[in-house]
Amino acid sequence: MIDIVGKRGWYFLISSLIILPGLISLIVPPGWASWESGLNPGIDFTSGSVLQVSFAADVTEQHVHER
Numbered sequence: 001m002i003d004i005v006g007k008r009g010w011y012f013l014i015s016s017l018i019i020l021p022g023l024i025s026l027i028v029p030p031g032w033a034s035w036e037s038g039l040n041p042g043i044d045f046t047s048g049s050v051l052q053v054s055f056a057a058d059v060t061e062q063h064v065h066e067r
Contacts, residue, residue, distance in 0.1 A: 004011070
């Protein structure tokens, strides 16, 4: 029989050696020049959507809510 329970330490070690480089690659920057993380979050994780509108004259927030 295979002694799975007796060798669980080796299995945890092998699993950790496979999983840790993947987790580190998500956190550590890909290059030395940039400080961005390896994971590039989409719009879902960066506050949803952004709508930028420009007006010819100064407009207050209250005027926008009224219309």
